[in-house]
Amino acid sequence: MDIHGLCNIARQLRLDVLEMTTLARSGHPSSCFSATEIVTALYFGGLMRYRPQEPWWPERDRFIMSKGHAAPLLYAALAHAGYFDRSLLWTLRQIDSPLQGHPIQALLPGVEATTGSLGQGLSVGLGHVLGGRLNGLDYRVFVLLGDGECQAGQVWEAAMAAAHFRADRLIAIVDYNKFQETGPIAREMALEPLAAKWESFGWYVLEMDGHDMTAVMTTLTEACRPPRPGRPTVVIAHTIKGKGVSFVEADYTFHGRALTSEQAARARKELMS
């Protein structure tokens, strides 16, 4: 698929997330919007092998949404890829729906891990890589981390272990939108120098503009073919929280808050334009 086609899918996923969270009157749309190009490139840019009709195909590449609050984006991508019917999306966070506020492993086809307590996904991803090695399979495991999530000790336990086990099929992507729940990362709990931290843990580090679809495709393609065998790869994606909707971009307090129906109408207009 060409870049233009991918941009159209990204727009559709943002519109779906907006619709889902507005209907649910809760959720984290701004955290989904910062990661939309990344998830679009992985699922629809030919970077991941998967079979929606055989969701647990042992040779599939894995995607783990470690920043579990971006669940609506994961669900929208899975529906778009054909894992389940799109109509399910409108049941997000409703009673009897498999679309839980944060993902529950295998409750829906394609949901690889239970996440929502930040810090856990990279470890699970490493387990998948070690399992693949024992099974003689060479699939890749992509783990999307939040930037605030990188404050959690378990992320660094997993980073240390991944380098130790030479897990070069493990690819972490940090959605570095520069904000956590209560404010700017730099003010609340600074991460810098983030690239140097990963580097010092033995990872191959790439950086990219996480909204420039061409850059995202180029960088993630490189991440799949790292020049240093034995090293896991991390891609630090510089992103904007709430990307695509001006008044959400401008206000970090939208974290964990759905848009009102009036705000959603304005947002829809901006996303369509």
Added chain:
Amino acid sequence: MIQTMPAAQGEARRLGARAGLPPATKPLRDSFGEALLEVATQNPRVVVLDGDLSNSTKAETVRHAFPRRFFNIGIAESNLVGVAAGLAACGFIPWITSFSSFLLCNAYDQLRLAVAMSNINAKILGSHGGITLGKDGPTQMGIEDFALVGGLPTVVMLVPCDAASMKAAVRAATEYVGPVWLRSSRVALPPVYPADGCPLTIGKANLLRQGDDVTLIACGIMVAAALDAAAMLADEGIEARVLDLHTLRPLDVEAIVAAAAETGAIVTAEEHLLTGGMGSNVARIVAQHRPVPMRFVGLADTYTESAEPDELLRKYHLTADDIVAAARAAVQAKRKG
């Protein structure tokens, strides 16, 4: 003042002696290591994850025999549990092994999401359960594992009481599809069952002694103590039934209700805090189905200290004598009716 005991009294004080059990031969953890090696040998899907304590938990048996299926994740329990979850998702049967206290207290969040809520096929060995690890002291003792695993609703909980039941429990846990917690300990326990002769069905308590006056429901080290207590009570004319409650979840409701109905009094005994422990869960069943007088042997709301295991058991009231006293009180309450 140092008290010396006459030899005969010393032998009588040995756990299981009054019940006629032979002396213990090896620590329970050694039996775990042997059983783990057995299931890893039989089933190539078994993998073992270690928090750098395999020489203490005895999971090292698999490290030596099957190094490719053994992962030392280091002193990082949160990561240990997460990696195991990924391996389980790939079709392996991970045995997560460490001290009970370190696993539960460092990785409870991971056990909750990645294991229990995800309902994966992982097995968790919490070694050094209870206070009988002795001299390493209260920081290392797992006295709250029943309560904490109790908070993970999908996880089966097994508490072996001797070498044979440890082997049976490791086999049963590995065969069962779903998350299982297994308590191990450092102490050597006298054989309650013949070697390789423990019938262990998950959720089905084992009746070890028949009696009509009171039922002693015990798990782990307290099973041998309960058998001792039953022998002592028999000398007073009280016939005690003894149940080995090796599965704390799912509870054997049928056996508990039958015990209440047929003996009219119940004493529970566990090497664990009374708050949130086995006895409080048994009491819930008894209160709902067949209320009878109950007494509870276990740790009051306290941490213990460094000492010899038998000194600790005496000081913190986890002996056959304590069970006897509790049984007398329960029987008296029943008779007052």
